[in-house]
Amino acid sequence: MLRNSFQVFRLTKTSIRESSTLTSQKWDLISAVCIERRPTLAPPSTGLQENFKKYLDKVELERSHKSNHEIRHEQDLIQAEQLKKGDGDVDMALKQTAQDFFDASREELKRFKVAEKITECDKKNNVKSLNRKLDKHLVFVMKQKIGNKDHYLLPQGLRKDGENMRQAADRVIKETFGGDFKVQIHGNAPCGVYKYKYPGNLKEKQSCVGAKIFFYFGRYTNGNINKQISDYKWLDRNELKNELHNGYYERLSQFLIDEN
Structure with missing residues (x-):
């Protein structure tokens, strides 16, 4: 009886120690905005x-x-x-x-001649243009450096002290695009989350175990891209899947409409 009690005590003590270790880990909190352009043409009927x-x-x-x-x-x-x-x-x-x-x-x-659905930007595969794939939803991604590698990701930024995640998302839009680019964010709560751990060298540098990215969904309304953003793309669902990291896209696809 005493032996069993001692084993229970050891297990409880170990669980408390592991739980305290997990809660003491620091994570970077990041707000990211999924900016989507709605179709301007109806897709072909089934x-x-x-x-x-x-x-x-x-x-x-x-x-x-x-x-x-x-x-x-x-x-x-x-x-x-x-x-x-x-x-x-x-x-x-x-x-x-x-x-x-x-x-x-x-x-x-x-x-009367009906305008073509295939635009010049479609023919040239100009992924920076909004005048392409007019019957598809397009999502904005931009090249960003994570560690030593470049990745195409949604516009994102670290939450600052005193901000909630929605306020951080609004700030990300303003700092990234300026005042002329208009996006309507839907809801105050994030619609998805993705987390990843930093590699060893970056973990020590950041003094954080990793990052938790909270996704907000927004609709593009009007405006032009800031000229300071040189490398970006407007991608449909299939292009987005091929461009983004598997885990990142998987979380993103959970709140995007499947067009297939």
Whole structure:
């Protein structure tokens, strides 16, 4: 009985020591902002969507009443019959008929050209331009040095004393892009977190065991990129997956819409 009690005491003591060690570890707290540009064009419809659209068109046609154009066309036909009999209104007959309007509209439609969805920036694969992949969500990343290596990451920065994480995120946007670049951050709470431990040499230099990155989600509204930011990209989901570190992207993808 005493032996078992002693073993329990040793286990409890060890657990307390390990717990105190974990709580004494210092982590850098970082706010990062996932800036997303929404699509400006609707993506191509799937087969299911096309079939559903045809069904809705059929139901609408079955339930619809005559349009103004159809009523006017019927009146024109009655007017034409009356003119043949010599009873019609000549002034009314000289006006543009519904059929004349239909023919003119059809000719105008033939001259109309739909703008291409593939832009010049798409053809040149200009990843710095917002005028590309107009039917996709694009996320902003910029090259940053972590340790001795360069990585493409979201705009981020260390939390300062007296700030909460949301305030740090606002400051990151302002310091990174300046006042002309507008982003609407959604919510005061982060929507994701990613943590990693520093390598040995960096751990001693930073006096921290690693970094905890708290992600905030924001929508790009308007403005231009600061000219001081030379190396950046606007990437869709597949490009983002190929560019970012696996663990980093995995946390990020948990709150991004899957477009596949």
